[in-house]
Amino acid sequence: MAIERTFSIVKPDAVAKNLIGAIYSRFENAGLKIVASKMVHLSRAQAEGFYAEHKERPFFGALVDFMTSGPIMVQVLEGENAVLANREIMGATNPAEAARGTIRSDFANSIDENAVHGSDAVASAEREIAYFFTEEELCPRTR
Numbered sequence: 001m002a003i004e005r006t007f008s009i010v011k012p013d014a015v016a017k018n019l020i021g022a023i024y025s026r027f028e029n030a031g032l033k034i035v036a037s038k039m040v041h042l043s044r045a046q047a048e049g050f051y052a053e054h055k056e057r058p059f060f061g062a063l064v065d066f067m068t069s070g071p072i073m074v075q076v077l078e079g080e081n082a083v084l085a086n087r088e089i090m091g092a093t094n095p096a097e098a099a100r101g102t103i104r105s106d107f108a109n110s111i112d113e114n115a116v117h118g119s120d121a122v123a124s125a126e127r128e129i130a131y132f133f134t135e136e137e138l139c140p141r142t143r
């Protein structure tokens with residue numbers, strides 16, 4: 001199995017509901033290791049840049065409003081098949097369709113306010129990690 005890194009966000013809705021620890025526990029219980037973490041309050045420019053691929057989507061403005069509405073936690077998770085493993089414990093984008101026991105099923109408000117972000121591929125993970133962290137800020141957990 002490949003050791004991968006993936007990029008994750010605890011979104012403003014979940015931070016506001018004091019769910020940082022509960023969500024970090026889900027990562028750790030799934031065997032994913034947190035190798036970098038910080039709280040940030042995104043500017044509009046930062047949020048627009050991060051979600052640039054969705055610029056033409058009808059929900060883009062609302063998404064930027066939401067992602068800048070309060071602080072978020074950004075983190076890098078490391079582990080076997082981390083990208084897919086994280087997507088599995090997150091659950092589907094729409095919490096109404098997310099499998100029971102997933103983060104979004106248990107904690108998300110709606111498809112717009114859905115508690116977490118997770119990279120969808122290794123390439124996007126690398127881009128998203130570099131958007132928020134320098135190489136020196138990552139702490140490999142080899143032991």
Ligand code: UDP
Nearest residue numbers: 059063092093111112113114116117118120
């Ligand atoms: N989103 C939204 N409304 C929609 C679809 C998506 O607000 O109808 C937001 C939601 O926060 C989602 C993000 O846009 O997490 C990115 O959408 P994507 O389809 O990439 O879902 P994800 O990868 O987050 O599951």
